[in-house]
Amino acid sequence: MTEGTSRIEAFSDGVFAIAITLLILEIRLPHAGEAGSLSRQLVTLWPSYFAFALSFFVILVTWIAHHELMRLVHATNRPIQLANGCCLAYVIFIPFPTAVLAANLGGPEMKTAVTFYCATFVFGSAAFNVLVETIARSGCGRSDIDQAIAYIRRGFRITFGVYVAATLIALVAPWVALAINVAVRVHLLRIRYQPTTVSRAA
Amino acid sequence: MTEGTSRIEAFSDGVFAIAITLLILEIRLPHAGEAGSLSRQLVTLWPSYFAFALSFFVILVTWIAHHELMRLVHATNRPIQLANGCCLAYVIFIPFPTAVLAANLGGPEMKTAVTFYCATFVFGSAAFNVLVETIARSGCGRSDIDQAIAYIRRGFRITFGVYVAATLIALVAPWVALAINVAVRVHLLRIRYQPTTVSRAA
Amino acid sequence: MTEGTSRIEAFSDGVFAIAITLLILEIRLPHAGEAGSLSRQLVTLWPSYFAFALSFFVILVTWIAHHELMRLVHATNRPIQLANGCCLAYVIFIPFPTAVLAANLGGPEMKTAVTFYCATFVFGSAAFNVLVETIARSGCGRSDIDQAIAYIRRGFRITFGVYVAATLIALVAPWVALAINVAVRVHLLRIRYQPTTVSRAA
């Protein structure tokens, strides 16, 4: 029993849009009465701006990848809905490690914070690997895109390994780990998820 | 006077997406200066992670069930809009008992917290029973699915009874009550809401 | 220059869905360490539950009314977008007077809180009156519904007067003012916005 993808796309788009917008709630002025002029306080918030920009970029790229994946299926079923739910749980969770990162960037606990932040992406990558596997096995994929699915499966497995490596690196070199995470997303933006001959009116 | 279901679906999807995303706002780091290293603090938050995962699963399954229900109607009217509103009020309320649960899991007041959490599902189940009854009596159901509606009505009445039982059990054995709630949702995922011959382009 | 109504409906639905869901953020447990058992604390929150239910009902009815209004237009233009924006500003504002109401229900400042709460609906009703006038004068209304528009204009002017009266009554009898507000919404649910012969696939 299958059905179209419009409601799962609408629900997912809603979750992505809300999670990415909630990131701003983590940026807050210190309480009145604390030391320093306003301009100094605004400058002191740089870890919050940095974490906001980083997680914004991550969620945006994840949304694009999710978008591309959903274009490869013509229908959903219960396993796809559940696997998609795991991906959304990961997206919804992102604001919390972002807040942990912002609170500890440049501080004595930075290694722990970045490791936690990077570990979130290991979980997220696992969820997306499950989603791609589920799509590949569901019979909901479009017939002309077997090659694309195979390509994405291989790519997602490799990025999973990179996220694991970045998490381990974060234990000793947190800035390097963050740089690796950015690089992976830039790469995800550059790959093509589909052969150019595939087109679908969205 | 009836109308199509697209706007009520869009509004409901929005509410589900927001309620499920707001769950993350309940997970917060203790204020700076409190005891313990960051890694210890992150571990100490396990009740929050547990409550987040549990309520995420509950809302996801509820969304799927709502989704299936809406596929059975071809139009809405005022009574359906109101009954649907009661279901949405329940969904919106979930983050609050989730926060109560997270704050008391494993603590001295756990029985009260779990009872409150389970009682929320009794209310929610009542709302969904009202919605199914309203659909069944509205004449908005699709003609080929009388059997499916009858099946769902019976099923929803049974789950209502299970939720009441779980709430009473929570007074003495809270972990058992939580396990029953998970089991009900797993069951809701496995049942088929429609005969396989019914298909509708979504 | 006009355009279809799909994006303005999507944007409005999003705002309604978010505003109604944010109501739950106003319900919070007292900080740990404050007096009383958990069950007593949960009971003490009754003003929050009451304000939540009341404002939920208000926003739901407003969404239905907005929904009906939008069904009467086949296109939007800049003035309709701006008038609609005023209506949305009112909807977005509702969580704040709701929090004020919850914090003061049954307290010494209840009259002030209820007056503020009721005054919000005067502003909201003014916005909806402007929206209906703008639609009536825009030429975007559907040709077969002149009668419906005229009927709604008259009805909205009367409810505006009732909201003003309720706000004045709140200064001396706050519970009566709240009851009037509920009664107006029940009435708004019962009226028919369109002649029965009008039907539109949504």
Add this chain to the structure above:
Amino acid sequence: MTEGTSRIEAFSDGVFAIAITLLILEIRLPHAGEAGSLSRQLVTLWPSYFAFALSFFVILVTWIAHHELMRLVHATNRPIQLANGCCLAYVIFIPFPTAVLAANLGGPEMKTAVTFYCATFVFGSAAFNVLVETIARSGCGRSDIDQAIAYIRRGFRITFGVYVAATLIALVAPWVALAINVAVRVHLLRIRYQPTTVSRAA
């Protein structure tokens, strides 16, 4: 490789709707026990109401402009998605400078707060200029609207200059800077983004 615009519009509409609704979270009652009657406290919050109204108006006008821009393209590609992402990052960021403004309106640090608030719009205008350039160069624009695109490009460059000027003016005359920002938005509402002969069913 291009695709239709429906999902990017849905995602953007969601972000706009959430960002505009989150503005209300910045309006909060002082904690109980602080000086003054409730009515006095409500009046003392005027900077919050003012900042809410101002940022609401800014986001509404930005939504309308974004809406008009998207009507000029018949498809999106990766560069448009990224440029659009920068615009959304700006929209999501707005609640933070709004909170800074509300906390300092009429206070000793007002010049700093207004400068920060105005500088946000310089960033936002840069993002929208990038989006228009990307659209113009993408080949995704509709063939009959080259003239409209050229007109918008010129207009957006001019408004960028005005935002820079307003930010500098804020350093010495903050109220004037705010008035300039309002005037720019009123102007953006009055211009026509398309020749009247262009019509598209939305």
